[in-house]
Amino acid sequence: MHTRHMSVVDGIERAVREFPDGDALRTADRAVSYQEFGELTDDFARRLAVRTEPGEFIGIESCRDIGAVVAMVGxxxxxxxxxxxxERDSRASNTDKVRLLGLRLLATTSSPGGHVDLTEVRPQWLPADRAPGDEWRPPRGLPSTDGDLGYAITTSGSTGKPKCVLVRAAPLAPVIRDHVDRLSVGPDSRTLQFARLTFDGCLTEILWTLTAGACLVVLDESHLAPGVILRDTLERFRITHLKTTPFALTATEPTAAMSLEHVVNGGGPCRLSVIRKWSAVASFHNAYGLTETTVCNLLSDPLDPDECRDSVPLGTRVGDCAYHIRHVDAVEGATAATDGGAERGELVITGDSVALGYLTEHGVQSFRQTDDAGVYRTGDIVEHRDGRLHFVERLDRQVKVRGYRLDPGEIENAVCRLDTVRDAVVMAEAHDGADADDLDVLVCYYQGEPDPRTVRRHLEGLLDPYKIPSVLDHVESFPYTPNGKVDRDALRVGRRRLAAEDAPPSSPDLRLLHLVRTLTGVDDVQLEDNFFEVGGDSASAVVLVNEMRGLGWVDAGIRDVLRAENLRVLVGQLQERSV
Incomplete structure (x- = not known):
């Protein structure tokens, strides 16, 4: 069979035939050959076919072990x-999966040798109208797919309520084939299985490895913590292929002792600092895709940091998909050009890679059109320029501050162009710290070496003034959610807490200086500084004026702040006019 028409199962079976003695999987304690792996998956597939009906979903216990991989392939x-x-997910979440998908059986995978047991779904996950041993009832509205339905994934809910996505098996094959080709995966390769099994990113790791006759290294999470632990794991197990998150890549330092050949950034925006350090030890790639469009749609060639200073390209298509850019402010199908001639709008993925749809209480919310063409609006703003596609921002993260509509991702990217900045997060907040609808301040949290003054000077040469954040907050590290994304709410709460704990001085002049430092994020503001040159703006000027009135300058106004050469002048006037 020609490789282009092979399913992932065909590819794995070919690897079993061609490399029977090679290691298919390796744990910290043992290895499983391809011949053993083929026998284990065949045995589980036979038992599963006997005990289930066509179209019936099977639950697989999430364990980092050989059995979980056997169950997926089987x-x-x-x-x-x-x-x-x-099991670490909430009982309500797991009950929703069991109820929505009609799960009756669970593949349990605790055997160190990779044997998989089939048991009844655990009673605590059964919905109220189900009892152990009930006959299988197909989910409401589930379409007939002639055995091609591959898996269901519940989205993380980072952009709204979690949804259950139904994905076909056939589109996986070209996605995996393209990864094998571009990442040069072969029998001598060793892939670290990094992603949680409840995230579909694990499928590319598992399948690009097992269809190429390579070795999949499966370790428990104690070996995977970003930083020193992950660094040691990559060295000890001689990992050649790694796909992981921006957080893990930022927190971990590559070394000359590693055997890495290809590293892939996935699950979030890729920063220049990450490309710079990892491309020194391996070919570094950026990947883009969604659960709703079969894991991955774009994969870059090896990136050169010198060519990514303006922004990082998303890559070219993998799998059977196409895309177009939809202008979000106009009629369907229109596009928009930026000042530089680039095309900007919402990325729309089309083609065979688009999943079936969301499974809901009332049936399937299909992504397929009347002609069975798949179309999925990603909600991601992208820009096409110089023949390449670049990520800008999530459509639902666009903000309006002081009358201007802004893409925080565009500003984050500009901040990260400063060599010594590792990462940045930009958000709109309220100066008073309240959860207000009227957000009046743009705040940039960043990791790296430069002080806020240096970052501000850097941005003044890149961005229009209204895009430059009023507050530049240097933080040692970002908080992250369990799925490896920056926890923006925790960042915001942390800044409020520190501001509340930092008691202002008692004297009026030092109190005013303290307030300016809080409003701008510039900790070394001095009396010789001009309020607007250190990040003050019209909104923060209002806060400053209100504070001056509270200190006794009862007729203070915005005009006084505008006219003051520096803060020393304002303090002097405050002392003269206090009552």
Whole structure:
């Protein structure tokens, strides 16, 4: 069979035939050959086919072990769709999966040798109208896919309520084939299985490895913590292929002792600092894709940091998909050009890679059109320039501050162009710290070496004045959610807490100086500084004026702040006019 027409199951079976003695999987304690792996998956597929009906979903226990991989591949062989269930998720979340998908059986994978047991779904996850041993009832409205339905993934909910996505198996094959080709995966390769099994990113790691006759290294999470632990794991297990998150890549330092050949950034925006350090030890790639469009749609060639100073390209298409850019402020199908001639708008993925749709209480909310063409609006703003596609921002993260509509991602990227900045997050907040609808201040949290003054001077040469954040807050590290994304709410709460704990001085002049430092994020503001040159703006000037009135300058106004050469002048007037 020509490789272009092979399914992922065909690819794995070919690897079993061609490399029977090679290591298919390796844990911290043992290895499983391809011949053993083929036998384990065949055995599970046979048992699964006997105990389930066509179209019936099987639950797979989320454990970092050989058995979990056996269960996934075995389910694909048996043409039974699967969903991964993690005990660490809430009982309500797991009950929703069981109820929505009609789960009856669970593949448990605790055997160190990779044997998989089939048991009844655990009673605590059964919905109220189900009892152990009930007959299988197909989910409401589930379309007939002739055995091609591959798996269900529940989205993280980072952009709204979690949704259950139904993904077909066939589109996986070209996605995986393109990864194998571009990442040069072969029998001598060793991939670290990094992603949680409840995230579909694990599928590319697992399948690009096992269809190429390579070795998948499966370790428990104690070996995967970003930083020193992950660094040691990459060295000790001689990992050649790694796909991981921006957080892990930022927190971990590469070394000459690593065997890395290809490193892939996935799950979030890629920063120049990450490319710079990892491309020194391996070919570094950026990847883009969504659960709703079969894991991955774009993968870059190896990136040169010198060519990514303006922004990082998303890459070219993988798998059977196409895309177009939809202008979000006009009629369907229109596009927009930026001042530089680039095309900007919402990325729309089309083609075979688009999943079936969301499974809901009332049936399937389909992504397929009347001609069965798949179309999915990603909600991501992208820009096409110089023949390449670049990520700008999530559509739902666009903000309006002081009358201007802004893309925080564009500003974050500009901040990260400063060599010594590792990462940045930009958000709109309220100066008074309240959860207000009228957000009046743009705040940039950043990691790196430069002080806020240096960052501000850097931005003044890149951005229009209204795009430059009023507050530049240097932080040692970002908080992250369990799925590896920056926890923006925790950043905002942390700044408010520190501001509340930092008691202002008692004297009026030092209190005014303290307020300016809080409003701008510039900790070394002095009396010789001009309020607006250190980041003050019209909104923060209002806060400053109100503070001056509270200190006794009862007729203070915005005009006084505008006219003052520096803060020393304002303090002098405050002392003269206090009552």
């Amino acid at each position: 389910a694909l062989k048996a043409r039974r769709p699967f969903v991964v269930i993690d």
